[in-house]
Every structure is written in structure tokens, then in C-alpha cells.
Amino acid sequence: MGPDGILYITTGDATTPETAQDVNSINGKILRMTLDGKIPSDNPFPNSYVYSYGHRNPQGLVWVGNILYASEHGQSAHDEINRITPGANYGWPVIQGNEQKTGMITPLYQSGEETWAPSGLAEANGKLYAATLRGNAVREFQLSKKQTNSVVTGLGRIRDLYIDGDYLYFVSNNTDGRGNPDENDDKLYRVLLRDL
Known part of the structure; x- marks a missing residue:
């Protein structure tokens, strides 16, 4: 639950990495919904539960004030800690670790070759x-x-x-x-x- 009273949910890419980049899929996402299952009107994508995308396997979520952080499993290394921004693309499977690409977010922390x-x-x-x-x-x-x-x-x-x-x-x-x-x-x- 966020400080806004809204439910936040993590979903993995279900071993189909390309779906993490598709905002019409719920795979590889952080989702946001009301407690009665509706799509909040201020979600970043119209008529969509998707809050952020480009995730491989996000797991833990925690709020620090009004800032959301997430932990995420990489493929076999490059695990991540991310600061989550509404509508942002966290790059999987296009980038991982410290790789960069315009329009994609690199993590605050990543494990490198360690898991x-x-x-x-x-x-x-x-x-x-x-x-x-x-x-x-x-x-x-x-x-x-x-x-x-x-x-x-x-x-x-x-x-x-x-x-x-x-x-x-x-x-x-x-x-x-x-x-x-x-x-x-x-x-x-x-x-x-x-x-x-």
C-alpha cells in the first residue's frame, strides 16, 4: 500500500523478456490499482494498471516518504535497487546493470556480476x-x-x-x-x- 491508499503490485516478465517493454502487457511491471480493483485516473498510462515498466522480476517495494523503491532480480546477475518514477522505463531486456540508453532508467544500485x-x-x-x-x-x-x-x-x-x-x-x-x-x-x- 502506498501513502496514497493505492495498492502497488510487482510482476515478473514470466520468462518472456520482450513483454517487459510492452505497456499493453502486465508482465515485467509495477502495477497500481485501487483496493476495489479499478484503474486510478492519475495512472501514467490511460486505462492501464501499469505504473512503471521494463522490469525483469521486481520483488520488494518500500516507500520512503513519497518515494517508492523496488528490489529486482536480474537474469543471472545485475540485480537492482531502483527508485521508481511513474511511467518510467527501467530498460529490461534492452539494458541491464550500468548500461544506458536514452529514455531508460539505470538502477541506483546493481550487483554487477554478483547475484x-x-x-x-x-x-x-x-x-x-x-x-x-x-x-x-x-x-x-x-x-x-x-x-x-x-x-x-x-x-x-x-x-x-x-x-x-x-x-x-x-x-x-x-x-x-x-x-x-x-x-x-x-x-x-x-x-x-x-x-x-
């Missing part, structure tokens, strides 16, 4: 926190410094996270068939943000 597989996204104190699956970490993104690093490691695949007050909550996802579960996986964890 994070970011999913859930949260914010506190000017920092974004992303759960990462292949990255096996909670990753911190300092918006003012454009820096990133892993702040929680050693627990395997992290699927989602949530911030409440001084605490970061996150869940591991090692029993999904892609991880290496311990006997007692999966778990919900709670850590103090100041300890990260």
Missing part, C-alpha cells in the same frame, strides 16, 4: 534493507552515500524482512528446495538495528 537475488525491502534512518536469497544476507543500502554492504550473514537464504521501531525482523528461506537447511530451519529472527 544477490533481492526480495523483501524495508527502510529505516535513510537506509534500505533488502532480504537476499542467493546473497544469503540482509543487505544495507545507504541512500545518502550510495554504498552497500551485507549486515547479516551466515543464516542462509533470507526471504523477507520488516522494520518495527528499533528492530529488524527477517525470515530465512532455506527449506524452499534451493537452500541448505539446518535441522531447525526456517526461522523468524529479530535484531536491533543499532547492532547492525
Whole structure:
């Protein structure tokens, strides 16, 4: 839910990359709709749920004030953190990583040849926190410094996270068939943000 009371939804390209560039398809998009399923009159494309396009596999969304950020899986690397602008084209499959093309947005952060597989996204104190699956970490993104690093490691695949007050909550996802579960996986964890 956005601060405007509207629902925002991520959709992957469904392994048909070219549909991410087609504003008449809902694949590879961030969509925006009212709670009763209607198209908001101020959406960027008339009579369309499409809010932004050119995404491969966006996963997490978080609002920082009135700014929307999204985490996104690249094909096999070049995972992204994007600042979302209504009607903007985020380039997939035409560009990825730091590649540039007129009319397309390059990400705030991208993983290069490394794979994070970011999913859930949260914010506190000017920092974004992303759960990462292949990255096996909670990753911190300092918006003012454009820096990133892993702040929680050693627990395997992290699927989602949530911030409440001084605490970061996150869940591991090692029993999904892609991880290496311990006997007692999966778990919900709670850590103090100041300890990260």
C-alpha cells in the first residue's frame, strides 16, 4: 500500500523478456490499482494498471516518504535497487546493470556480476534493507552515500524482512528446495538495528 491508499503490485516478465517493454502487457511491471480493483485516473498510462515498466522480476517495494523503491532480480546477475518514477522505463531486456540508453532508467544500485537475488525491502534512518536469497544476507543500502554492504550473514537464504521501531525482523528461506537447511530451519529472527 502506498501513502496514497493505492495498492502497488510487482510482476515478473514470466520468462518472456520482450513483454517487459510492452505497456499493453502486465508482465515485467509495477502495477497500481485501487483496493476495489479499478484503474486510478492519475495512472501514467490511460486505462492501464501499469505504473512503471521494463522490469525483469521486481520483488520488494518500500516507500520512503513519497518515494517508492523496488528490489529486482536480474537474469543471472545485475540485480537492482531502483527508485521508481511513474511511467518510467527501467530498460529490461534492452539494458541491464550500468548500461544506458536514452529514455531508460539505470538502477541506483546493481550487483554487477554478483547475484544477490533481492526480495523483501524495508527502510529505516535513510537506509534500505533488502532480504537476499542467493546473497544469503540482509543487505544495507545507504541512500545518502550510495554504498552497500551485507549486515547479516551466515543464516542462509533470507526471504523477507520488516522494520518495527528499533528492530529488524527477517525470515530465512532455506527449506524452499534451493537452500541448505539446518535441522531447525526456517526461522523468524529479530535484531536491533543499532547492532547492525
